[in-house]
Structure formats: structure tokens, C-alpha cells
Amino acid sequence: MKLLVANNAAPFVRGGAEFLADRLVLELRRAGHEAELVRLPLGDTPEQILDGMIAASLLDVVNVDRVIGLKFPAYLIPFPDLVIWLVHQFRQAYDTPPVGWPADPTLDRVVSAVRTADKRAFVSATRLYAISPVVAERLHRSNGITAEVLMTPPHADQAYRTHEAEGFIVALGRISDGKRQVLAIQAMRHARPGYRLVVAGAADNAATLEKIEREIATAGVADRVELIPRFITEEEKLDLIARSIGSVYLPIDEDSYGYVCYEAAMSSKPSITATDSGGTLTLVEHGRTGLVSAPEPEALAAAFDELALHRDRARAMGQNARTLALELDLSWTRVIEELTR
Amino acid sequence: MKVAMVTPMSPESAIADVMTQAIPDLSAWWDLEVWCPSEASTRPCPVRVRPYDHADTDVLNALARYDLAVFVLGDSPWHARILPLAQRLPGLVVLHDASLTNLIRHAAIESDEFELLLRRVEAEFGPESAQILRNPRSLGSPDEWLKFCARVPLHDIATERSLGAVVHSEWHARRVDGRTLGAVTVAPLPVPSTRLGFDANQTSTSSRLVQRLPNDALLLVTVGSVNANRRIDLLLQAIADDDVLSARLHLWCVGPADDGARSELLQLARTLGLQDHFAVAGRVTDTLLQEILARADIAAALRDPVLEGQSASVLTQLLSGTPVVVFDHAHYSELPDDIALKVDPEDAREGLRVALRLLVDDEGERARRGQRARDYVLSERTAGRYAAALFEAGERAMATKPLTHLSSDIGARLRRLGLNREPAVVEAVTDLSFDLFDLA
Structure with a gap:
């Protein structure tokens, strides 16, 4: 099959969706298909958003058997065989502020156009998948359309392993306001003694790192929080997880299940996440594969304590997490089968 | 081709x-x-x-x-x-x-697309206009309907x-x-061909109507349907305002007139004391029209509102060599200044009086303007x-033609996603098309 993977393109921004698109093209080729990636510009202003929509909806695709659309406005490309694997919609047009745009006559016109085009595109697509239950649920809530969940496999195939837990809980991932490592640090003020928190990852910027360091000092937990503020290798990461009691990951309304949670699960470690963390709840079932806490320091401290002070229970949850992760069959083989059938 | x-x-x-x-x-x-x-x-x-x-x-x-x-x-x-x-x-x-307006309304009713038309009018002109289009009689008078037609x-x-x-x-x-x-x-x-002529051999008077007019009378005519937007009432008032005009001018309305409009104007003329100087000639033959225009000294064309794209009757009047008084609006403003006397419609009554006095008082001015009018039509308004x-x-x-294919293609593509009805998208695409294809 000749497949065109369509993604959007915000200049100089490269995140999970861009990695996903690249990997999808690679996996399609590995499976014997011809695959190309097209990226359609998406600007910031309402006028640019509108231009992006129009450009996508007027695009003439030739010499292609199927278009696989990932993100707005790329999935608006007119093509008779369009399969949408929805990474996420243009949330400014759906969510309440601050994510969504405030009510404004100028913005309302653009919102109306986005919603109209989205609904038609979703309804007329050959098949419609969402990358996570959260994205599918949002789609159903906002557009009344049901999408099959086809979760994204992890970026890399790793040699996951597990070791006897040492005395720390690990907080992995890019250090940013959105990932709320600061909340985990504040929780350590209320945690019982006997274990530590290891925060490891590159900070988004100097201000974020400074904020984290200041929080450690202010909370008086420098002796219980180890900060590794740099990009860590895959090997370092797997080693940290393998030796940890469990993992804590506290994003806000994450679209996907969270690779951090997946890596912990595959390493037979439980995860702690927050009730408002969105897609992480796919892998973190409270009391079975990990703990789900209110996004407050005291509540989080209680969850930390529960894992740290009840190691047998934590170990059992970790094993359950691995079983669940395997059951989800997060393999590229399945994704490619679905998208090309 | x-x-x-x-x-x-x-x-x-x-x-x-x-x-x-x-x-x-x-x-x-x-x-x-x-x-x-x-x-x-x-x-x-x-x-x-x-x-x-x-x-x-x-x-x-x-x-x-x-x-x-x-x-x-x-x-x-x-x-x-x-x-x-x-x-x-x-x-x-x-x-x-x-x-x-009348044609489109009629066609929409005939093709069962009247509701669609009403929705369109409501979107562009508001619900009140849609309601008027649905029921023109709700306006109460033909005059109001004419104004509506001009506005919509x-x-x-x-x-x-x-x-x-x-x-x-x-x-x-x-x-x-x-x-x-x-x-x-x-x-x-x-100029409509039936009204061509006005050569010397066609100016002989055969009708009794024209023969009855005193030789020294100055004849002011209007040509066309006698209805509310012809503003004949204003002409009568302007004449009554001026003793010289009242004494010398005779006003004839040439063209079809319904009984209501005719009796209203006759009543107004009586009230103003102009009953002996006013006539509604009604529909006349082209031959008689030529006779009347050949005899006429001044013509008036005071359409308000203006519903036609050009006035064939004014052109006919000009061809006859008759100086014309018009409102200074719509296409009437485009008539050369040395032919037509243009009156501000906002100050119509006094403006008309002054214009008519100018022409009544100055026979030479009438002749000059009349000749220029005829020359203008003969040189500029040819088949x-x-x-x-x-x-x-x-x-x-x-x-x-290529642009129609382009617009059709863009329209079809936007329709696929329902974007052809999204104002923001339509405006953006239109602006872009204007820029790209120099449509401005």
C-alpha cells in the first residue's frame, strides 16, 4: 500500500506526536508498505489556524492509496480512504479556558469552523481510532462520535528488568510545570521516614529547575530528595526504575497512557499518579497496579507511604502492572495491522 | 464564437x-x-x-x-x-x-424555493425584511413596497x-x-426604436389632446407609469408655490395610471388650484408620445426610489430635444450637467421650483439644453x-470562465467538510482568491 501519514507542523516544536509520526512511517515501511510523511503547518493565531484548516481541506493528494491523519488539521485532507488515528483535537476549540479559547466573536467563528470540519471529517473517515481512552472520551464528549482506542506503542523496545526495591521512589521524565514534580517534592514533607524520592530528567528551562531546587530547600527535604537534573540515558533510566519501590508520574490531563507509567509497569513496578492526570489511569488502577491520589501533597504522601511501607503489596501491584501492560498489546505490529487493514 | x-x-x-x-x-x-x-x-x-x-x-x-x-x-x-x-x-x-425583487420572488414561489429565499433574505437583511417579502401587503401601500424593492x-x-x-x-x-x-x-x-424619430416630419400635431393646449402654454411632461415613485405630487406643489409657474406651466403625466393614483393626483391639483393645468394622459401610443414630446417644453423624471438601471423614458425625452429635470441621485446624476437640471432630492420642492423657473424664464436655455440633449443621445446612445x-x-x-471552474472546485472541497457555510472560512478563502486572481 502507498500510505501518506499526515501530521501537523508547528515550526521548531518537536514532541511526542512528531516522534510518533516518524516511528509510524518507519514501522509501515518495515511492514512492507510505501510510506511518506506530510506535515501541514499550524500557526498560533486564529487567522493562522483558519489558514491551516483551509490549506488542509484544499490539498490534492495524488498517487496514494490511503491517508493516515494524526492531528488537526492534517486529518482534514480530502481523500476517499482516510484513516484517522487521532492524537488529539485542536483543544482550544473544545476545552474551557485556559486550555480552550475564551468566548470572543472573532474566536467563536474559528471555533465554529473547526468543530464543523472536525465532525464531518470524523464521520466520513474510513475508520477512526484514538491513541488513548482519554482522547476517545474527549472525542465522544465534544463531538458525540465513538472512536476505537488504538494505543501508541512505546517509542523504543527496551530490556526491562526488575530488582529488589531499594529505598526510593522515582520521578522520571522531563522536569516541567506540567509534569508537577514539585508536587511530589512537597509530598515528601509529609512522608514518613525511611525512604527517598529521586527526581531525574532534563528541565524544560533554567527557571523550572530553579523552582524545583528552591522547593527542595523550602520544604527542608534536601536529605530525602535526590535531584538528577539532566538527560539520563535509557540504561540509567531502566536501572533507576528496576531498583525503585515504584514510580510517581503526575502530569495534568495527559492524552496518552504515559510512557513513564508503561516503563514502570514493564519493569514490574507500581505507579502513583493523580486523579486529574488523564490517560495515566489506563495503566494505573488504584490498589491493583498502583495508586491514584488526589493532586495534593498530603494525599500523595500517604500513597508514597503505602508503597514504601508495604513492600509486598507494592511488589504485587508491580507484577499486576506488568501483566496489564502486556495485555494491552502495545505493539507496532498491532498498530500497523489496524491502520492498514 | x-x-x-x-x-x-x-x-x-x-x-x-x-x-x-x-x-x-x-x-x-x-x-x-x-x-x-x-x-x-x-x-x-x-x-x-x-x-x-x-x-x-x-x-x-x-x-x-x-x-x-x-x-x-x-x-x-x-x-x-x-x-x-x-x-x-x-x-x-x-x-x-x-x-x-418581484421577479426573484415570483420565481422562488414557482419553483417551491420560497422558504429558501426567505431564509436567505432573513440572513442578509433581517427577519423583518423576510416577513415583508413573505407578505408584501403587510406594508400597506405600493409606495412602501417600491422602497422595499430598492432596499432588497x-x-x-x-x-x-x-x-x-x-x-x-x-x-x-x-x-x-x-x-x-x-x-x-x-x-x-x-433609446427604444419605437420612440426614435422626432424628425421634422414627425412633429406635426394630429391628436386633439395636443391641439387643445393653448399655443402660448409651456408643457411639462412626465413619461412612464404614474405611480408613487414618480413624485408627481412634488411637481404639482413646486408649481403651486410659484405664481409664474402656476400661470404658464401645464403638467401632463403620460403613461399608464391606475384609478387610485389618477384620482389622488387630480384631487391634489384641484386643491392647489391647478386643475386646468394638469392632465393624466394615461397610456398613449408611441405616435402620440412622439407628438406630446415634440410639443413638450420641459420634461421631468423624478424617480424616488430608483428601481431601474437606466431610464429609457428619460432617453426618449432627451432625444426629443426636451430639457429634463431630474433628481440628483442614482443613474440620473450621470447625465451631463449641460443637459439635465439636477435637483437635490433632500430639498426637492424648492429645488424643483427653482429649476423649473430657470427653464420657464429662459427660452434660450431650454433650446440650448434641448439641442445638447438630442445631440448627446444621437451620438452616445446608439445601437x-x-x-x-x-x-x-x-x-x-x-x-x-476558468475562474468559475476554480470557484466550483473550491466550493466542492469546502462543502465536503461543511466549511462552505462557515463565515470565517468563506471570508478567508474569498480574500485569498481575490489576492491570487486579482478579482478586486
Whole structure:
């Protein structure tokens, strides 16, 4: 099959969706298909958003058997065989502020156009998948359309392993306001003694790192929080997880299940996440594969304590997490089968 | 180039008359055929005439085989079987009236698309206008309906798929601009052929009406339907305001008049003491019209509101060598200043009095303006010039054809996602198209 993977393109921004698109093209080729990636510009202003929509909806695709659309406005490309694997919609047009745009006559016109085009595109697509239950649920809530969940496999195939837990809980991932490592640090003020928190990852910027360091000092937990503020290798990461009691990951309304949670699960470690963390709840079932806490320091401290002070229970949850992760069959083989059938 | 001109060809249609005048010249440039709604009789024509009974698919398909179709439209029932073709086949539209409200309304009712039209009017002009269009009688008076027609002309419904439009004044061109994909061409409307003449041998007086007029009387005439927008009431008041005018001027209204309008004006004339100087001549033959105009000293054309794209009756008056008083608005403003006396409609009564006094007092001025008027029509308003303008409009329409394919393609693509009804998208695409294809 000749497949065109369509993604959007915000200049100089490269995140999970861009990695996903690249990997999808690679996996399609590995499976014997011809695959190309097209990226359609998406600007910031309402006028640019509108231009992006129009450009996508007027695009003439030739010499292609199927278009696989990932993100707005790329999935608006007119093509008779369009399969949408929805990474996420243009949330400014759906969510309440601050994510969504405030009510404004100028913005309302653009919102109306986005919603109209989205609904038609979703309804007329050959098949419609969402990358996570959260994205599918949002789609159903906002557009009344049901999408099959086809979760994204992890970026890399790793040699996951597990070791006897040492005395720390690990907080992995890019250090940013959105990932709320600061909340985990504040929780350590209320945690019982006997274990530590290891925060490891590159900070988004100097201000974020400074904020984290200041929080450690202010909370008086420098002796219980180890900060590794740099990009860590895959090997370092797997080693940290393998030796940890469990993992804590506290994003806000994450679209996907969270690779951090997946890596912990595959390493037979439980995860702690927050009730408002969105897609992480796919892998973190409270009391079975990990703990789900209110996004407050005291509540989080209680969850930390529960894992740290009840190691047998934590170990059992970790094993359950691995079983669940395997059951989800997060393999590229399945994704490619679905998208090309 | 094979061209079909779709026009009324009834002997009674003045529009058919002026279009027919252009045909000899046009047939030298185009391989021209005339298509017309069938009538009991059609006027003579130098090219093949193909009458049709219904504006159906067969006619449409036949017209589509021409390189260009020219649709001639005016706001009368003569055009009811032409409009549906113009709406479905992109062609060149010749608009004789600035408002097509009656025609469009009638056609929408006939085609069961009235509710659609009402929704469109509501969206553009508001719910009150839609309600008036649904029930014109709710306005209470014909005068109000005429004002409504001027405000809600609906001409865009006839032009929105067209390759261009031909109009007969710059004023009308400005109203139509942007309502067609192609160019708007201003063509100089010729004088209806039945009214041509006014040579010396045609000025002899044979009618009793004209014979009864005192030799020293100055005759002021209006030509055309005697209705509310002819503002004959203002003329009477202006004359009554001035002793000289009251004493010397006789006002005749030439043209069809219903009983209500006639009795109202006669009553007003009596009230003002002008009953012996006022007459409603009613509908007259073309011969009698020529006699009256040949005898007339001054003409007045005070349309308000203005619903036609050009005034054939004013051109007829000018051809007769009669100086004309007009309102200084719409296409009347475009008449040369040394021909027409233009009165500010905001100060109409006093303005009319002053203008009429100028002409009444100065016989030389009347003669000079009359001669210039006649010269102007004879040189500028010829069938040849009209045909040349139509030919140029046809060339422009042909150049527009690729754009119709473009707009059709873009429209189809936007429709796929429902974006053709999203104002933000339509505006953005339109702006971009204007920039790219120099449509401004």
C-alpha cells in the first residue's frame, strides 16, 4: 500500500506526536508498505489556524492509496480512504479556558469552523481510532462520535528488568510545570521516614529547575530528595526504575497512557499518579497496579507511604502492572495491522 | 464564437426592443442565435430565433453547448422563464433593472424555493425584511413596497453564478460590483426604436389632446407609469408655490395610471388650484408620445426610489430635444450637467421650483439644453455603441470562465467538510482568491 501519514507542523516544536509520526512511517515501511510523511503547518493565531484548516481541506493528494491523519488539521485532507488515528483535537476549540479559547466573536467563528470540519471529517473517515481512552472520551464528549482506542506503542523496545526495591521512589521524565514534580517534592514533607524520592530528567528551562531546587530547600527535604537534573540515558533510566519501590508520574490531563507509567509497569513496578492526570489511569488502577491520589501533597504522601511501607503489596501491584501492560498489546505490529487493514 | 442571447422577444417588451437593436452588429462578431420564451408573436430578428416553452433541462443543455449564453433580465414577468436558466448556467447577465425583487420572488414561489429565499433574505437583511417579502401587503401601500424593492433588490440571486454582468449606469455597476464572479460592464442603453424619430416630419400635431393646449402654454411632461415613485405630487406643489409657474406651466403625466393614483393626483391639483393645468394622459401610443414630446417644453423624471438601471423614458425625452429635470441621485446624476437640471432630492420642492423657473424664464436655455440633449443621445446612445459594449462584456465573460471552474472546485472541497457555510472560512478563502486572481 502507498500510505501518506499526515501530521501537523508547528515550526521548531518537536514532541511526542512528531516522534510518533516518524516511528509510524518507519514501522509501515518495515511492514512492507510505501510510506511518506506530510506535515501541514499550524500557526498560533486564529487567522493562522483558519489558514491551516483551509490549506488542509484544499490539498490534492495524488498517487496514494490511503491517508493516515494524526492531528488537526492534517486529518482534514480530502481523500476517499482516510484513516484517522487521532492524537488529539485542536483543544482550544473544545476545552474551557485556559486550555480552550475564551468566548470572543472573532474566536467563536474559528471555533465554529473547526468543530464543523472536525465532525464531518470524523464521520466520513474510513475508520477512526484514538491513541488513548482519554482522547476517545474527549472525542465522544465534544463531538458525540465513538472512536476505537488504538494505543501508541512505546517509542523504543527496551530490556526491562526488575530488582529488589531499594529505598526510593522515582520521578522520571522531563522536569516541567506540567509534569508537577514539585508536587511530589512537597509530598515528601509529609512522608514518613525511611525512604527517598529521586527526581531525574532534563528541565524544560533554567527557571523550572530553579523552582524545583528552591522547593527542595523550602520544604527542608534536601536529605530525602535526590535531584538528577539532566538527560539520563535509557540504561540509567531502566536501572533507576528496576531498583525503585515504584514510580510517581503526575502530569495534568495527559492524552496518552504515559510512557513513564508503561516503563514502570514493564519493569514490574507500581505507579502513583493523580486523579486529574488523564490517560495515566489506563495503566494505573488504584490498589491493583498502583495508586491514584488526589493532586495534593498530603494525599500523595500517604500513597508514597503505602508503597514504601508495604513492600509486598507494592511488589504485587508491580507484577499486576506488568501483566496489564502486556495485555494491552502495545505493539507496532498491532498498530500497523489496524491502520492498514 | 457561438453565442446564445436569451431574451424576451415579445413585440410589447421594451427590453426586447433595445436588445434587438444590438443584434445586427453582434451577429457580425458572433455566431449569434436568439432564444426566447415562447409568445403568441415575436418581433422580427435578423438571426435565428429559437422559442422555448419551459426553462427545462433540454433548454439548459442546448444552451450549455454554446460558447457563451447571454441572459437578459428585468423585473417583469417577461423574464420569468429566463431567470432559472441564468441561475443554473454560468453566463453573461444583462440587468435592465436595479431591483429584481418581484421577479426573484415570483420565481422562488414557482419553483417551491420560497422558504429558501426567505431564509436567505432573513440572513442578509433581517427577519423583518423576510416577513415583508413573505407578505408584501403587510406594508400597506405600493409606495412602501417600491422602497422595499430598492432596499432588497435581490439581484445577486441572478448574478451569483454569472460570468459577468452588463448594466446601463455606473450607479448600477457599483451596486452589482462584487455580486458576480466576472466583470461588470456599463453599456450605453439605446433609446427604444419605437420612440426614435422626432424628425421634422414627425412633429406635426394630429391628436386633439395636443391641439387643445393653448399655443402660448409651456408643457411639462412626465413619461412612464404614474405611480408613487414618480413624485408627481412634488411637481404639482413646486408649481403651486410659484405664481409664474402656476400661470404658464401645464403638467401632463403620460403613461399608464391606475384609478387610485389618477384620482389622488387630480384631487391634489384641484386643491392647489391647478386643475386646468394638469392632465393624466394615461397610456398613449408611441405616435402620440412622439407628438406630446415634440410639443413638450420641459420634461421631468423624478424617480424616488430608483428601481431601474437606466431610464429609457428619460432617453426618449432627451432625444426629443426636451430639457429634463431630474433628481440628483442614482443613474440620473450621470447625465451631463449641460443637459439635465439636477435637483437635490433632500430639498426637492424648492429645488424643483427653482429649476423649473430657470427653464420657464429662459427660452434660450431650454433650446440650448434641448439641442445638447438630442445631440448627446444621437451620438452616445446608439445601437452600435450598445452592441460594442455587449461584445466587450462577452469577451470579459469568456475570460472569467476558468475562474468559475476554480470557484466550483473550491466550493466542492469546502462543502465536503461543511466549511462552505462557515463565515470565517468563506471570508478567508474569498480574500485569498481575490489576492491570487486579482478579482478586486
